[in-house]
Amino acid sequence: xxxxxxxxxxxxxxxxxxxxxxxxxxxxxxxxxxxxxxxxxxxxxxxxxxxxxxxxxxxxxxxxxxxxxxxxxxxxxxxxxxxxxxxxxxxxxxxxxxxxxxxxxxxxxxxxxxxxxxxxxxxxxxxxxxxxxxxxxxxxxxxxxxxxxxxxxxxxxxxxxxxxxxxxxxxxxxxxxxxxxxxxxxxxxxxxxxxxxxxxxxxxxxxxxxxxxxxxxxxxxxxxxxxxxxxxxxxxxxxxxxxxxxxxxxxxxxxxxxxxxxxxxxxxxxxxxxxxxxxxxxxxxxxxxxxxxxxxxxxxxxxxxxxxxxxx
Numbered sequence: 001x002x003x004x005x006x007x008x009x010x011x012x013x014x015x016x017x018x019x020x021x022x023x024x025x026x027x028x029x030x031x032x033x034x035x036x037x038x039x040x041x042x043x044x045x046x047x048x049x050x051x052x053x054x055x056x057x058x059x060x061x062x063x064x065x066x067x068x069x070x071x072x073x074x075x076x077x078x079x080x081x082x083x084x085x086x087x088x089x090x091x092x093x094x095x096x097x098x099x100x101x102x103x104x105x106x107x108x109x110x111x112x113x114x115x116x117x118x119x120x121x122x123x124x125x126x127x128x129x130x131x132x133x134x135x136x137x138x139x140x141x142x143x144x145x146x147x148x149x150x151x152x153x154x155x156x157x158x159x160x161x162x163x164x165x166x167x168x169x170x171x172x173x174x175x176x177x178x179x180x181x182x183x184x185x186x187x188x189x190x191x192x193x194x195x196x197x198x199x200x201x202x203x204x205x206x207x208x209x210x211x212x213x214x215x216x217x218x219x220x221x222x223x224x225x226x227x228x229x230x231x232x233x234x235x236x237x238x239x240x241x242x243x244x245x246x247x248x249x250x251x252x253x254x255x256x257x258x259x260x261x262x263x264x265x266x267x268x269x270x271x272x273x274x275x276x277x278x279x280x281x282x283x284x285x286x287x288x289x290x291x292x293x294x295x296x297x298x299x300x301x302x303x304x305x306x307x308x309x310x311x312x
Contacts, residue, residue, distance in 0.1 A: 064134045074098050074123035088176075089184045095195035098123050099188055105129055105139075106173035112157040120174055122185075124192040127163050129172050140165070140172050144192070151189045153182060161185050212239065 070084040073096035083097045090099050099122040104115040118139065119130040125144055131137035146166035154160035159182045160175040176182050191201065204212075216238040 061134070061136045064132075064136075074125060088181050090188050092188055092191035092195075093201055095124050095192070095201060102133065104175040106154070106157065106160065106175060109171065109173065112154070112160070115175055122188060122192075124195045127172060129174070140170060142166065142169065142172060144196070150193075151186055153186075 068084070069078075070082040071079055073079050073083045073094075075096055077096070079096065081094075083094060085091075085097055085099050086101065088101070090101075092099075099120075101120055103118060103120050105118045105120075106112055106115055108114055117132075119133045121128040121130070127142045127144065128138060129140045131139055142163055142165050146169075147164045148166065149164040151161055151163050154162045154173055154175075157173070157175065159178050160173055161182050163172040163174065165171050174185065176185065194201065212235060216235050
C-alpha cells in the first residue's frame with residue numbers, strides 16, 4: 001500500500017513539472033522574451049490622464065457709464081445741441097437724434113404674456129435693445145437698412161411694436177405702457193424714414209413756400225384764413241403729382257394726354273355699366289379717397305399673420 005501511494009506522488013510530480021516546462025517553451029521568443037497574446041496591464045501610475053479642458057474665460061462687465069454726453073449724435077459726432085431724447089412723446093426735429101427709453105420686450109413671439117425689462121435706443125440707422133441702461137449689455141442690434149419690413153403693431157399685445165430684423169435675424173418686440181406711446185414710436189420711425197430719403201425735417205422756408213403757392217395758384221390769405229386746410233391739401237397734391245411726373249420722366253404734354261386717356265376710359269366704363277341691367281357684385285375702387293393709394297406702406301403685410309398664443 002505504501003508503494004502504491006509513493007508511486008502516485010511521483011507520477012503527479014512528474015506531470016506538474018512537464019506542464020510548467022511546456023508552458024514556458026510555448027511563450028518564449030527566440031531572444032528569450034515572453035510572447036503573451038494580450039499585453040499585461042500597465043500600472044495606473046503609468047497611464048497618462050487626458051488634460052481637462054480649459055474653462056471658458058468670460059470678460060466681466062465694467063462699471064456702467066455714469067456721465068452721458070448728450071451732445072454726441074447718432075453718428076458719433078460732437079454737436080452744439082442736445083440730441084438725446086428720453087421722455088414720451090418724442091418729436092424728431094433732427095436726423096441725428098437718439099431716442100432712449102426703458103421698455104419691456106417680448107422674447108418669445110408665441111407667448112406675448114412673458115415680458116422682460118430692457119432699454120431701447122433708436123436712431124435713423126439702427127435699433128438697439130439692451131438688458132439694462134448699460135451699453136455693455138446689448139441683446140439685439142438691427143440695422144434699419146436691412147429690416148424685412150416696416151415697424152408695426154403687434155396684434156394681440158396692446159402697446160407693443162414689432163421691429164423686423166434682417167435676413168435670418170430675430171425681431172425685436174418692444175412694449176410700452178400705452179397705445180399712445182406705441183403710436184409715438186411708429187411716428188419716430190416714419191420721421192427717421194424721411195431722413196433716409198433725404199429730408200432734413202426742417203420747415204419749408206417762407207420764400208420757397210410762397211413760390212410753391214404761386215405755382216399752384218394759392219394765396220397766403222387762403223392758407224391762413226378760412227379754407228386753409230383745403231388749400232394746403234391742394235398744395236400737397238400738386239407737389240406730389242409734380243414729383244411723380246419728374247421721377248417717371250413724363251412731360252406736361254405726356255401727363256395731359258394720359259389724363260385725357262384715363263378720362264376716356266372712365267367714360268367708357270360708365271357707359272358699359274349703365275347698359276347692364278344688373279350691377280356687378282365686385283367693388284371698383286375710386287382714385288380719390290383711396291387709402292391704399294395714399295399710403296400703401298400701412299396696408300402691406302410683410303409676414304404671415306399669426307394667431308397670438310399658438311405655436312409655430
